[in-house]
Amino acid sequence: MRAVLPLAPTPRALGERCCDPGTRSRISARDAGQVADDFEVLAHPVRLQLLDVLARNEGRVCVCDLEAAVPVKQPTVSHHLKLLRAAGLIEREKVGLWAYYRVNRPVLARLRERLSSTLAQFA
Amino acid sequence: MRAVLPLAPTPRALGERCCDPGTRSRISARDAGQVADDFEVLAHPVRLQLLDVLARNEGRVCVCDLEAAVPVKQPTVSHHLKLLRAAGLIEREKVGLWAYYRVNRPVLARLRERLSSTLAQFA
């Protein structure tokens, strides 16, 4: 284990105590990848706007309504909806020609909790 | 303003009430972009691991220690540190040949608060 540096660090002698291979993250690369994926799905303006519209329209909204709400064309809306759905953040119900989407609030709440406590570890 | 759909939606007649252009997100494209950028900087496993190591080593850690802690080479470590620093999440202090980084906890705490309340709006 690497010793904690003093708050006002003194330069080490050249080569001395440097590049200690014992320094490790408590987050494994695998876990970090999963958390990063969680952040990734939220890291796009259109997906955030879609979530917002879906959340505000308590219930269901069809794709053509969503298309009117964001600055991209219909295939791109479907693309982002697919990503959100793959992440479990929204659900789809098909009725006739329409597809009605809604936020999966429990999943989103758990995601929020996980991300928040991840960040709490750092701050 | 668009009427809220009933929880059990009935199919609309063809063409009727569809693609209502009044549907809008309460988040502007600009604001959504800023929040997305906030998520983006956290959406990489190496950056998460770097934050973790920096947070755990209360004080300062030099780049070569960080390099030992993540599965990428030194130029890539510097690259991610630069991104984290550009986002204000970490700070750098140069001492002799070494660069000591530490988490900017107030900034990180504010970021966490902003992201959490963004998600709270959706859930």
Added chain:
DNA sequence: CGACTATATTGACAATCGTCGATATAGTTT
């Protein structure tokens, strides 16, 4: 000075992402 060290930057490259036109799919209406 010259040899060495830690970090940053550059430049190239592969991989991934976001977008959209075109098309496919599946349903409705007449």
Added chain:
DNA sequence: AAACTATATCGACGATTGTCAATATAGTCG
């Protein structure tokens, strides 16, 4: 059946990202 509609998928394209070897920069030691 044919015409029409909403959504999904495909395929291509440009833009962005992540990575590393090589190099630059800047500091230390002798």
